[in-house]
Amino acid sequence: MKKTKNNYPINNYLNNHALNKAISFHMPGHTNGRGFLSSHKKQLGKYDITEIIGADNYHEATGIIKESLTKIAKKTRCDQSLYLLNGTSSGILALMKYVSVKKGKILIPRDAHQSIINGSILFDTEIVFAYNEIHKQYLISNPISLIQIKQSLLKYPDISHVLITSPTYYGFVSDIRKISEYLHEKGIALFVDQAHGSHFIHNKHFPISAIRQGADVVVESLHKTQNCLTQSAIIHGNKKLIDLTLLMSIVKFLTTTSPSYLLMANMEKALLSDHNKAYNRLFSTINFFIKNCPYPVLKTNDISRVVIDIREAKLTGNEITKLLHKERIDIEMATLTYLVLITTPNNRKKDFLSLLKQLNHLEKGEKKENINYLINEPVQVINxxxxxxxxxxxxxxxxxxxxxxxxxxxxxxxxxxxxxxxxxxxxxxxxxxxxxxxxxxxxxxxxxxxxxxxxx
Ligand SMILES: Cc1ncc(COP(=O)(O)O)c(C=O)c1O
Missing domain, CATH: 3.90.105.10 (Molybdopterin biosynthesis moea protein, domain 2)
Known part of the structure; x- marks a missing residue:
């Protein structure tokens, strides 16, 4: 591994990281800059502007930002979209504040992202949990199903909003169409944390994006799976059950007054360009990988989320992650028994071949037992x-x-x-x-x- 040293700890780390030219199977989805447009790379300083004449104003958009968001809402097929410049987390905080302003009660999944709980604490939003079922074969938590929502509504008939996470980290989705139809009959709004699925609109082999299946509000992290800088995210909303003026004003309250044009420019390109063929190429490379992988690859709903079952390997997932890192391959996440890869069209066949080579070197051992991290329904003693x-x-x-x-x-x-x-x-x-x-x-x-x- 190449190494340089200077007096600036973060710069030092990044210099070395760049020198290493490691293969990225993790977020951000620009894959160590491979996915950046050369215009963005070359013009970095010139694109990082403030609200000069003609550049519009994020907080009261009437010009280019409005035009950009209108195009995105049209492509996404929703009533309104708004860039989130502080990740999906900021959109989720806004949703929690919205429910609190409406004096509602929101059903959230037990495997909710931390920002949902942070929002409920910050804004005193009343939450109740739906408990994820465990995938029988893989022993990971499934996304929330209609059955669990029905059960929760029987228990808490005053639920006004439902938030589900779909896809999960492992690439599994809920049946959003059925859930939204059921909730809408009762006048209940559905929010979807689609942080890991902003790329779904780009190819028909992905699950249909939640907003196109009837969700009322969807938040997505573009930086996780697309060619976007960290923190790039977006919120899409439909007005039938949601006061979008109120919701979007809350988002803006939670947003810097110095919005990044670099982030917005990235997101505009990522969402409005056609990536269909690029994903088709990725899928055939992934199929090649699956056929040649010495370990089983899970059948998830999101083909680009590659989850490798390494129970038969002698080492644990974390040990393998460290070993791969030494070989200049970084992955998204590992548990005891799984390796999780975020793949994008920026990943070439060469990347997958390097990974296969390392996986083939791993020694096999006694099959590890799968464990599930959502142990059982915990006892809530204090709110x-x-x-x-x-x-x-x-x-x-x-x-x-x-x-x-x-x-x-x-x-x-x-x-x-x-x-x-x-x-x-x-x-x-x-x-x-x-x-x-x-x-x-x-x-x-x-x-x-x-x-x-x-x-x-
Ligand atoms: C399911 C889920 N929701 C929300 C978030 C927050 O997204 P962001 O990092 O864009 O704020 C994450 C981030 O890891 C996530 O995994």
Missing amino acids: IRKARNMPTRSIQLNKAIGKICGTIIVPYPPGIPLLYYGEEISQSHIDYITLIRRSGQAVMGLENDYIKIIEV
Whole structure:
């Protein structure tokens, strides 16, 4: 591995990263800059402008930004779109504020992204959980189904909004059409966190984008899977059940007054250009990879999300990730038993051949058991929002059984919380945390071997 050193820690790291020319199977979807247009690369400084004459104003768009968003809404087939310049997280915060302004109650999946919980805490939004079922064969959490929504509505008939995550990190989608039809009959609005699916509009072999299947609002991270700079995201809305003027004004309240034209220019190109053929080429390369991979590849709904089952490998997913990194291949995520790759049309056959070579070198061992990270329905002793503001103290993790969690415990990646504020810590939580830490996976919310609990 090539190395340089200077006095600037971040620059130093990035210089070395660039020198290494590693293969990227992870976000951002521009794949280490391969997907950037040469005009954007060359004109970086000149494109990074502010609201000069003719450049319009994000917060009160009447010119080029409005025109751009109108074209995107038309292509996406929704009533209104708005660039999000601080990731999907900022769109999700706006949705949580919207529900709180409407004095509603929102159903969210247990595998919700942290920003959903952060939003509910920030804006005092009433949330209830729908519990994901576990995929019988793969033992990963499925996206929320209509059955789970029906069950939740029986339990909480006053739910006014539903938010689901589709696709999941593993590339599985919910039946948005059926869910939206069912909810709309009851006058309930559907929000979809499609952070990992902004590319769906580009090829018919992908699932149909949620907004085209009846979702009322969809948020997407373009930076995850498309040729866009980190933080690039967008919100699409339909006005039938949603006050879009209110929602978009909340988004703007949460947005910088110095919006990045680089981000907007990136997103405009990514969404409005035709990538159909490029994806067809990617699919045939992925098919080649699947046929030649020494380990099974999961059948997901999003063909570009390559999930490799490495249970038969001697090493864990995290150990393999480190090994691949040494060989200048970086992947998106690993669990004990899976490797998750984000692939884009920027990935060439050569990239997949390099990966195959490394996978073929791995020693096989006794088949590892799959484990599921959504252990069981935790006991919520104190309301999350209330628990967030209660005094805490730290104790050793292995002494925390039966105590009430005073933090959010998040295995990272994928950044989906295992335990929330106010939930009872069980033996199975501790066993699971210990197991994944031992395998090298990071767990946020812990301080070494200590966890914050609430004093009651
Ligand atoms: C399912 C899901 N939703 C939302 C987000 C937040 O997206 P962003 O990083 O664009 O803020 C993520 C990011 O990892 C995610 O995985």
